[in-house]
Amino acid sequence: MRISISWGGGSVTADLDSTPTSEALWAALPIESSANTWGEEVYFDVPVQADPEDGATDSVEPGTVCYWLAGSALALPFGPTPLSRGAESRLASAANVLGRVDGDHRALAAVRDGDTVRVDRA
Template sequence: MRQLKMTIGSVVLEAELLDTPTAEAIWNACPFTSKANTWGEEVYFSTPVQVNREPSAREVVQPGELAFWIEGDSIAIGFGRTPISQGNEIRLAAKTNIWGKAKGDVKQLKSVKSGAAIKVEKIG
């Protein structure tokens, strides 16, 4: 199982990658740095990755699922309600590719401010 470490401001999350084209592209791009953006209870950040939308892409995600926003070439991590959520769902801005699963508690991301430094690197 391939794993990444994402340092997002003061939060460190480890992630297990799924077997998808998006996960492969992110793996191949590592290591890279970025800056955090926030949107409701979501942190997203640009990457050097460009991929196509996968057939399983969706807007509503579960806590801990790692998504890739195609239109923004960005990793998106939802951990609660966004401005377009209905009820308590985690609804992202567009259909996203699910490429991994965070091993830690994504609710820690609540402390991340826009502009925080991000580093994504391979483990092992």
């Protein structure tokens, strides 16, 4: 499953693994939401409810596409967050790992609080 994540200043694509949460996200597309930023992470509400999956974690590599369980949100870390140790991306709490941004995940640095973010099937 390939998705496109776009905002006024740019876009990235991502490949999702086949997981229950990824399938629920795919079924809900297209989605528009308002972006929030936290350190070097973009996150936004999505109309998906999910339970923790095997491998749910709060520490991921930059560029990982995550479903943040506590916030029912898509979380897109592209670098360190306020809780990170070193180069890791540490989320505020556990998330299901859905996939990975293709190419340069640092493009997400252009997203600002309040930007409209759209997720589509690519």
